[in-house]
Amino acid sequence: MNANLTSLFWKGFSVSSCTEMTPDTLLIRLQPLTSQPPCCRGCNRSTPHIHDTSLRRVRERELLNRKVFLDVPVRRLCCSSCGIMTEKIDWLPERQRYTSTLSAWVESLARLLPIKHVASLTGLHWHTVKNIDHRRLLREVHEPPRHRLRRLMMDEFALFKGHRYATVVADADTQQVLWVGEGRSRAAFRPFFTWLGPEGCAAI
Ligand SMILES: [Zn+2]
Structure with missing residues (x-):
């Protein structure tokens, strides 16, 4: 593959090889572009000082009906402000596969x-x-604004077509669902009123 084209997909890296793991799965091995020094995840500054490198295998989105795995060499850097820190890769969140x-x-x-x-x-x-x-x-x-709630509606529904129920509480003015909890007893929706707090309850 053309390095310029692949760098559109995996910023900072180019493809070093591509093999078939199985007939419907591709393994693409990447290598860091030497023209771009890695960036520290802590402070976002680039540094040429590499402590070590480890290979991470991650899933990529499918390519032409093939599953795709990437082997990514991820570097740990010796950053002058953060110490030893993993590099920042825009398209690969840390600890994510x-x-x-x-x-x-x-x-x-x-x-x-x-x-x-x-x-x-x-x-x-x-x-x-x-x-x-x-x-x-x-x-x-986002969490609904407690202090603006004035009117509530509540309903219950069956779970798993069976004898278990859940209760749903919504804002009657905006129809926004505020809370869902298992059970339909008084005790089941007590956590909702705890969340609402005494002032919130008084405004309803
Ligand atoms: Zn740093």
Whole structure:
């Protein structure tokens, strides 16, 4: 592959080789571009001083119907302000076994489809898809403003077609869901009123 083209996908790296792990899985090995010194994750400054390098294997988004794994040499740097620190790779969050491109793709699928379907479509584990979607929700959904709540609505629904129930509380003015908890007893939704606090409760 052309190094200029691949550097569009994996900033700071070029492709050193590409092999078939299985007929439907590719392994792409990357190498750091010598023209770009790595950046410290702590302070964002670039440094040429490399402490050591370790290989990380991560999942990338599919390429032409093939699953893709990347072998990425990740460097630890001797930073003059932070000490020994891992390099910052824009497209690969730390301690994550998949790239940002893959998580962005999974996020958009999870907006449209149930987690189970996204997992079978992408070949990722259900928990991996769930974690990606959970992080999206933490990023996008903000805690409702307690002090502005005036009218509430509550409903219950059955879980797993069975005899277990969950209670949902929503803001009657905005229809925003505020809280969901298992059970339908008084005790089950006590945590909601604890969250609301005495002042919040008094305003309802
Ligand atoms: Zn630093």
